[in-house]
Amino acid sequence: MPSTRFDIFRYQPDVSDEYYRQEFSLEHTEDATLLDAILDLQNTQDPSLAVRYSCRSAICGSCACKTNGKTVLACTSQLESLKSEFGDDRLAVDPIGNFTPIKDLVVDMEPFWTKFKSVKPYLIPDGPPPEKERIVPKEAMQKIERESACILCAACYSECNSLAADPEFVGPAAFAWGYRFAGDERDGQRKERAKLYSGDHGVWDCTRCMYCNERCPKGVEPRDAIEKLGGIAFQEKVTRDKGARHAKAFLISMRTGGKLNESLLVPYTDPLGAPLDISFAAQMMAKGKAPSPIPHRIKKLKEVQGLIKNVKETI
Ligand code: SF4
Ligand code: SF4
Incomplete structure (x- = not known):
């Protein structure tokens, strides 16, 4: 049976204000994931070890964390693959970046949700709704297919260099959702959205480091969405920024x-x-x-x- 050593970020505000690290060692099955391991450690070694998770199937987006500095979804990352990727049988596990830890691997997601809401992540069609359903051609939906796959796990946000420099930057996930609706042919707010997403902390503040594309577990490629929002800004003549x-x-x-x-x-x-x-x-x-x-x-x-x-x- 394989075994893995862990070096885990700890923060227990009920006990102390200090962050610290704790070493663990665990025997596990060949196909165990990082989330399996954290839950096993919680059950067998330290019940105070905190992690956020729900579906265990890469759908809820709750369990993103950093392993050896790279953001991953804990529920889909197998320990053996991680160890061979990093060439190490010891894994450092940390909360996602650009967030404030609340307890161990659990972070305060509030700024992420505030920015998500700020891009108006819903359809705003022109005029009254049609009598029956609105039929959209397949090709039109394919344009926004990738962005529609976002599970709001914040892996991209965790890796974002612009956010590290400017915490007010709206961020890759929110902009992916921005394009999800700005690029939807049923939406009637292209120009208003172009204005909303430009300006201070907006699409033009992205440094194009591409880490969001690299680490997104669902292939959303939020940097590409930001680029497409820039294109929409040009088409709508929102170019004063x-x-x-x-x-x-x-x-x-x-x-x-x-x-x-x-x-x-x-x-x-x-x-x-x-x-x-x-x-x-x-x-x-x-x-x-x-x-x-x-x-x-x-x-x-x-x-x-x-x-x-x-x-x-x-x-
Ligand atoms: S764009 Fe990808 S990495 Fe970012 S929140 Fe959505 S699914 Fe997660
Ligand atoms: S490409 Fe832009 S949005 Fe994506 S991680 Fe880099 S700075 Fe952030």
Whole structure:
């Protein structure tokens, strides 16, 4: 029978305000999951060990936690696979990141739910409801199929670099739900949603680190949803935000020259602030550190323009 050593984050506020770590060792079956192990430890070694869980089938999204620094769903992560992934028979188990622990592996989810509610995660159709049901073509639903699979486990939120830097950032899960409805052809609020999701702490504040896509256990790919929300903001002409202007400067330079024109980025992104950067830009040019302000055109410009067209059609 295999055995695993655990190094588990502990926090028992009834006893002490201090966080600490505790080592455990457990014999288990070959196919035991991390959640099986935590519950076994709770039953046989320390009944005070706290974990949140419910369905044990990757549906309720309650049991996300960190193992050796990576966020996983405890109910679907087999111990033997985790140990071979990390090349270690000892697993460090921690609560999910970007949350405040309440007790051991249980965190305060309130900020996550507040942000979830802030994106209006429900359909807001135009006009009165139809007499019978509203028939939606299969192709239209396929556009939002991935986002509809979100189980709100917060694994993406736990891994998000933007949230680590800015706790007010709305976050990948909420934006995946934002696209779930902004991209639904029955919804009548595309422009309003584009405005709601832009601005401070909005879609343009994502650092594109891609960790949310990497760690989502349901293949939702929330970073892609954020990108699609950016596309909707462009289509709805909600582009006053600095982030949107920055993205637009990329688009203009790719469309006109086929490659990035860095000299366009600062003045286009922040026209009022740009004059303050002129002397800095001049110093960089004098040291040969700034690109030429004369726009460049690549030979295969038409191919780049074709790619841009293709991407536009997929949003
Ligand atoms: S997007 Fe994925 S990781 Fe994020 S909450 Fe939904 S299911 Fe979990
Ligand atoms: S890609 Fe953006 S939303 Fe996803 S984890 Fe990174 S910063 Fe957060």
